[in-house]
Amino acid sequence: MKYAYYPGCSLECNAAAYDDSVREVADLLGVKLQTLDDWNCCGATEYFSQNELVACAVIARNLALVEPQISQLVAPCAACYLNLKKTDRLMADHPEINAQVNECLAAGGLSYKPGRVTVRHMLDVIVDDIGETAVRDKVVRPLEGLKVAPYYGCQVVRPVADGDSTEYPMKMDRLLQWIGADVVDYPAKAHCCGGHMTQISEPQAFELIRRLLQCAADHEADMILCMCPMCQLNLDGYQARVNGFFGTDFNLPIMYFTQMLGVAFGLEPKKLGFGKELVSAMPVLKARLGER
Amino acid sequence: MTAHTAAKEGSFLAEVIEATPNGERLVHCLQCGSCGGSCPSGDEMQYTPRTLIAMINAGDRDAVLAANTMWACVSCYFCTTRCPQEIPITDIIYTLKRMSIAEQRYHGTDAPALAKTFTDFVEMFGRSYEAGLATGYHLLHRPLGMVKMMPMGMKMFFRGRMAPLPTKIRQIDQLRAIIKKAKELSKK
Numbered sequence: 001m002k003y004a005y006y007p008g009c010s011l012e013c014n015a016a017a018y019d020d021s022v023r024e025v026a027d028l029l030g031v032k033l034q035t036l037d038d039w040n041c042c043g044a045t046e047y048f049s050q051n052e053l054v055a056c057a058v059i060a061r062n063l064a065l066v067e068p069q070i071s072q073l074v075a076p077c078a079a080c081y082l083n084l085k086k087t088d089r090l091m092a093d094h095p096e097i098n099a100q101v102n103e104c105l106a107a108g109g110l111s112y113k114p115g116r117v118t119v120r121h122m123l124d125v126i127v128d129d130i131g132e133t134a135v136r137d138k139v140v141r142p143l144e145g146l147k148v149a150p151y152y153g154c155q156v157v158r159p160v161a162d163g164d165s166t167e168y169p170m171k172m173d174r175l176l177q178w179i180g181a182d183v184v185d186y187p188a189k190a191h192c193c194g195g196h197m198t199q200i201s202e203p204q205a206f207e208l209i210r211r212l213l214q215c216a217a218d219h220e221a222d223m224i225l226c227m228c229p230m231c232q233l234n235l236d237g238y239q240a241r242v243n244g245f246f247g248t249d250f251n252l253p254i255m256y257f258t259q260m261l262g263v264a265f266g267l268e269p270k271k272l273g274f275g276k277e278l279v280s281a282m283p284v285l286k287a288r289l290g291e292r
Numbered sequence: 293m294t295a296h297t298a299a300k301e302g303s304f305l306a307e308v309i310e311a312t313p314n315g316e317r318l319v320h321c322l323q324c325g326s327c328g329g330s331c332p333s334g335d336e337m338q339y340t341p342r343t344l345i346a347m348i349n350a351g352d353r354d355a356v357l358a359a360n361t362m363w364a365c366v367s368c369y370f371c372t373t374r375c376p377q378e379i380p381i382t383d384i385i386y387t388l389k390r391m392s393i394a395e396q397r398y399h400g401t402d403a404p405a406l407a408k409t410f411t412d413f414v415e416m417f418g419r420s421y422e423a424g425l426a427t428g429y430h431l432l433h434r435p436l437g438m439v440k441m442m443p444m445g446m447k448m449f450f451r452g453r454m455a456p457l458p459t460k461i462r463q464i465d466q467l468r469a470i471i472k473k474a475k476e477l478s479k480k
Binding site: 016039106191199278 | 419
């Protein structure tokens with residue numbers, strides 16, 4: 001199956017490790033990702049805060065750019081995923097929004113029929129389309145003894161989870177079991193990382209980050225695995241600031257689920273973007289999985 | 293009778309409903325408080341979503357648009373998925389953000405400035421610009437905070453996670469034409 005691939009702005013640089021590992025893992029699993037040509041930013045939450053029509057029109061340009069022979073668009077970032085999915089849904093359910101958005105697209109010589117493209121998250125593609133047998137088949141280095149805490153964040157599982165629970169999702173838990181990891185069951189797994197609040201109110205954002213790190217640490221996680229670049233940035237990039245703010249001493253590597261999938265599949269850590277995280281994953285990988 | 297007609301014409305409630313997809317669910321609020329109880333930012337809010345909805349119903353337009361509730365919202369959607377009446381609460385918060393920005397009713401928050409800086413870069417390049425946000429927005433709005441950000445910024449830079457310049461899309465003119473049209477249509 002061939003999918004259009006929408007990397008999103010974060011994956012170009014800040015979350016290049018996610019992009020690299022998504023591509024490597026997809027390649028190995030036979031998921032054909034064709035990068036959407038000349039895609040634009042989804043606007044994150046910032047357009048919806050200012051103008052709903054502009055928000056939808058900016059997002060819909062990407063849906064309109066998907067080649068006619070491709071019907072599925074994969075986004076690895078939670079905000080991109082929700083924006084693309086939400087816009088398609090708004091256009092499908094509200095004829096007046098559809099008409100207006102298409103009038104905007106027409107100004108750029110484009111059009112989009114709602115429902116033509118199905119928006120997917122990378123986790124759903126791997127778990128639902130590739131499935132357990134094919135994933136297990138590729139494992140050459142099971143992550144036995146490594147305690148990983150799956151972290152879902154918000155916008156992939158809410159407001160609508162694709163075949164999962166909005167309260168207590170399990171898809172990444174299952175996937176990580178397939179690759180032999182010791183999956184940590186902790187109540188904060190779908191709580192908020194603070195999103196863009198680090199830029200607006202640090203005390204508020206740091207408290208949300210602290211709660212997550214604390215919960216994972218209390219449940220003895222060796223590392224947290226993310227499925228969104230914003231979550232990774234907040235938990236990893238701000239971990240030192242959060243420690244300074246609260247006097248805590250968290251030292252939890254925050255990786256992407258695709259990076260650890262790649263490790264289990266025997267791919268080179270370098271190719272999977274290891275080393276870009278601020279809290280290094282190498283010490284715990286060496287301790288739990290042995291010298292490489 | 294549709295739910296929509298339960299909001300009195302010309303009322304603030306009707307205005308919010310009109311501006312929100314599926315906003316007509318708002319009239320079904322039971323004041324159960326599931327939203328406020330689920331909110332990770334509830335402690336930061338002057339009024340929890342439940343209270344804010346009661347204020348919308350009461351037509352307390354000025355207080356609602358000046359509230360900090362919207363700016364403390366992190367868009368986690370717990371309120372929306374837990375609402376037993378299927379009220380799109382997060383989307384209503386977005387509507388109130390738009391109204392508050394349009395009428396400049398907000399105060400004590402840099403969130404609208406962040407939103408504006410972010411989307412200005414999108415209109416310039418077609419992509420978001422993290423280094424630009426980290427410098428432009430912070431320099432203007434939180435110069436002291438920028439000093440605290442430096443060690444992290446440097447680490448990000450040396451790990452190749454901060455590009456000095458963003459990518460620009462090829463068909464930026466097409467995107468700008470689409471945005472221009474959207475802005476025109478939303479003024480009508």
